[in-house]
Amino acid sequence: VPVSMIIPLKAGDIFRAYCYGYRIQNCLKAFIIILLDRFIDTLALVTITFFIILTEHEKAPLLFYLLLIFLMLFIICYYMFPGLYSYWNDYFIRNQASVRRNSFLKLLNRCHVIYAEISELIKGRCLFLYCISVVAWGVEIGGMVYIKDILQEDVSMRMITDYLNAALGISHSIYSQRFVFVSVVLMIVFYLILYVRKIVKERKL
Numbered sequence: 001v002p003v004s005m006i007i008p009l010k011a012g013d014i015f016r017a018y019c020y021g022y023r024i025q026n027c028l029k030a031f032i033i034i035l036l037d038r039f040i041d042t043l044a045l046v047t048i049t050f051f052i053i054l055t056e057h058e059k060a061p062l063l064f065y066l067l068l069i070f071l072m073l074f075i076i077c078y079y080m081f082p083g084l085y086s087y088w089n090d091y092f093i094r095n096q097a098s099v100r101r102n103s104f105l106k107l108l109n110r111c112h113v114i115y116a117e118i119s120e121l122i123k124g125r126c127l128f129l130y131c132i133s134v135v136a137w138g139v140e141i142g143g144m145v146y147i148k149d150i151l152q153e154d155v156s157m158r159m160i161t162d163y164l165n166a167a168l169g170i171s172h173s174i175y176s177q178r179f180v181f182v183s184v185v186l187m188i189v190f191y192l193i194l195y196v197r198k199i200v201k202e203r204k205l
Contacts, residue, residue, distance in 0.1 A: 001016070001187055002183075002184040002187045002188060003015055004016045006180070006184065013034050013038065016034055017030045017031045017033075017034045018030070020033055020034070028113070028114065028117065029117055032114060032117045032118055032121065033121065035118075036118060036121050036122065037129075039071070039074055040126065040129045040130050040133050041133050041137075042067050042070060042071060043071055043130060043133070044130055044133035044134040044136070044137050045067060045133075045137055046064065046067050046068055046071060047134055048134065048137045048138060048141060049061075049064050049067075050064075052141075078115075078118070081111070081115050082115075085108060085111065085112055085115070088104070088108060089105070089108050089109075089112075092104055092105050092108070093105070140179065
């Protein structure tokens with residue numbers, strides 16, 4: 001997680017997918033886990049931003065609509081896939097076999113495996129992960145607003161938008177940089193504590 005936070009432009013998610021894939025020996029499932037994590041995280045972010053817009057009575061930033069479009073496309077694809085898969089799978093099976101059609105069938109089956117993996121991960125977990133993500137974003141943005149309030153600086157939707165853009169790697173924000181720095185330091189310290197604890201236990205045995 002610390003490494004994935006440091007790598008810019010969300011390329012850290014690729015590194016996370018590699019780590020998970022190496023751990024569970026399934027790169028496809030690891031990629032799907034990261035994709036689902038991004039979806040839930042984006043959904044929580046849109047929720048938080050929506051409530052901020054309502055309470056502050058400010059105009060929604062462009063980023064809000066882009067994230068909303070991403071969510072809508074993901075949901076539409078998820079619910080349309082079973083019907084599309086059934087139709088095209090039946091179509092290619094009924095027609096005369098060829099190299100190209102067999103390639104399409106293999107691609108369809110591969111997509112079906114991905115869809116099945118996503119469905120399995122979604123069942124019984126989405127709501128829980130969504131609530132955790134909402135709390136995490138609330139704490140993160142709330143902490144930034146609280147610090148600004150202590151410093152007696154004005155809090156605006158523009159400031160929050162800049163922070164979110166920085167989190168996505170689109171722009172830079174001093175608050176985002178501070179958050180990443182503090183988070184990385186805390187996680188490294190936590191990891192070292194666990195590592196030392198493990199060594200102590202092994203020596204006792």
